Amino acid sequence: MTAATRLLDEMCHLTAQSLTSLETSDHFQVVKMLGEGSYGKVMLAVHRKRGTPMALKFFPRDSTNLFSFLREYNLSLSFCTHPSLTKALGIAFSTPSHYVFAQQASLFGDLYDVIVPEVGVEEDCVQRVVSQLCGALTHLHSLGFVHRDVKPENIFLVDAACRWVKLGDFGMAKATGTKVPGVWYSSAYCTPEAEMAKESEDSRHNTASKPDGGNGLENKIKRVWVSVEASTDCWALGILIYAMLTGSLPWTQTASDDRSYIKYQEWFDQQNDQDGQDDELDLWGEGKDEDITMSLDEDKQNRSKRKSHPVAPQFACFTPLASSLFLTLLHPQPGLRGRPDDVLGYLGGDWLQVKEKIQLEEERKTIRGREVIRNEKEREGRGEGYRSGDTRS
Known part of the structure; x- marks a missing residue:
């Protein structure tokens, strides 16, 4: 404590x-x-x-x-x-x-209101928000607290352009190391380590649904207790960044039977194996033994083959920089998961592929056009004309 x-x-x-x-x-x-x-x-x-x-x-x-x-x-x-x-x-x-x-009152709603479904928000806006959240979470974690409920609905806007946001709602916050009942829920924001509580939750639900309360064996199932750790916030931050960039979630639920999550796990394992092999080669490269016969050309060919593993489909729209960020924050092992201050090193570079940016911008223009038409129809219905002094689009 x-x-x-x-x-x-x-x-x-x-x-x-x-x-x-x-x-x-x-x-x-x-x-x-x-x-x-x-x-x-x-x-x-x-x-x-x-x-x-x-x-x-x-x-x-x-x-x-x-x-x-x-x-x-x-x-x-x-x-x-x-x-x-x-x-x-x-x-x-x-x-x-x-x-x-x-x-403090945030008069411009929350982040959930500005994330356009299947489109997200502009990348520069995402990086502004992420920079602020990293500072906020680092501050909380340094004091020994974990928020435990990082999501768009709990990030409030001080201005409409997301230049200043505030993380709020500390009802779930706990001290690091506190023992709490493990809870699994069907969401991408739920961490992979929480899945061990799924069997307990399912058993309790099934027992409660039976008129006789289930048999004695089912009633003996004990609830899983887990330690509160900052890595929970780091996982949620990774999912939040994905949601802001794409307007969607990478998978429906963080579970071993979710097909999209399985694809991510396969990609993660491939990248992890590749990094381990690269480290081994680097260690060999430090030696000066004459027995090492691998030529530089052979080494490059092998590295190229290891890097040819396909990216998980839902992450194909991201640059290598952003992919590395997600692999860091969304590490299945909580003890090896990246921290909020690690994210700062990824800011400033491109996160979305060029073609993806162009496509998303076209979709945003279409959405803005529909909003303009809808607003004009509403004004006409109220008998209002367009005011020349109103420059809003």
Whole structure:
């Protein structure tokens, strides 16, 4: 346990003793809904005395553990000091029905809203977002915390062009090394190491679905416990980059029976074997023995053959630079997975093949054209003309 995680626990106990009860409407003017989920809802509000806009996050008291609420609040308040982490504003209270805390408001939605299905977003925009997220995750990990829920819906936009984004929603965040129940779910964001919990999840589901609750053997199946590690965020970052660049996911679920994931594993293993062979050749090359008879031409031919392995189909649109990035972040073994700060070395170069960029740009132009036509029809329906001062396309 790091000093930061110990301090967080102490802050939660102190905050629990000073949490006040009040009516939201007495202190805030609620403007609109910003989002909602299983945790509760987030509302845009204005502080009546200060006139400050903020986001109020509401957690239903009947389904929320108080200490969990206080952990998320204090983590966001005291440890999210990086500019690309959503910070709480020092306001926490309870109402008869909810626990509530205030945080910075991002008025332009989340990253999910700007990723065009099957198209994605422009590559320079992707690299801007990735650069910021790498800094945010590196900061969290250095303090001993793992976010555990990196996905487009939890990345909020401070401006419409993604020049400034903030990673938020720390409800799943845990201290590194914490033991938690292993959970497998059908998504590319789920890590390969989580598949060991799949059998347990399936067995529990099947047992629960039987009227008699299943036989004794099934009831003895124990839940898998796993250690929280930063590598979980690194895997999710790799999947997120793929989603931003393509507007899709590389596979439906990270499971040994998913055909797309199997193709990726085959490609990964081939690249891994090739790297191992190259290392072995390099070691031999360091020696000066006269018994080494392999000529340079033969060496080049062998290397060329090893590099001719086909790329996994869903990664064929990427440059070798981007392919190397994905192989680093999406390493099946969590202990060998790349870190967020490793990604910084891949920024600045091209990630998409030229022909892929051209095709995606044509698709974006088509989509923008449809949006213009739809907007014009909506204006005509409202009896509005195009304003000469409006330069938006």
